[in-house]
Amino acid sequence: MAADERxxxxxxxxxxxxxxxxxxxxxxxxxxxxxxxxxxxRDSLGRVRKVGGSLMVVWFDGMS
Known part of the structure; x- marks a missing residue:
């Protein structure tokens, strides 16, 4: 991949x-x-899925 394509x-x-x-x-x-x-x-991360592409979505239940 050329430098200008990264x-x-x-x-x-x-x-x-x-x-x-x-x-x-x-x-x-x-x-x-x-x-x-x-x-x-999970509620807020559902909106992110609309962005598309090869995206990893991670949520942490119980974090404060």
């Missing part, structure tokens, strides 16, 4: 309003590759 791999920690916004913006960027979103609840 994408920066990005992980978003937190799936609140700001995390979801960052995930959506990252997913639209041609230079960035959103690979992971981690959050505390």
């Amino acid at each position: 994408h920066l791999r990005v992980a978003v920690l937190g799936a609140g309003l700001i995390g979801i916004d960052l995930a959506e913006k990252t997913g639209r960027s041609p230079e960035l590759d959103l690979v992971l979103v981690a959050g505390r609840g």
Whole structure:
């Protein structure tokens, strides 16, 4: 892969309003590759699945 074709791999920690916004913006960027979103609840992470691509979604039940 040529240097100008490389994408920066990005992980978003937190799936609140700001995390979801960052995930959506990252997913639209041609230079960035959103690979992971981690959050505390399945409810908020359901919105992330709409971003698409090869994205790993992780949630942690019981975190405070």
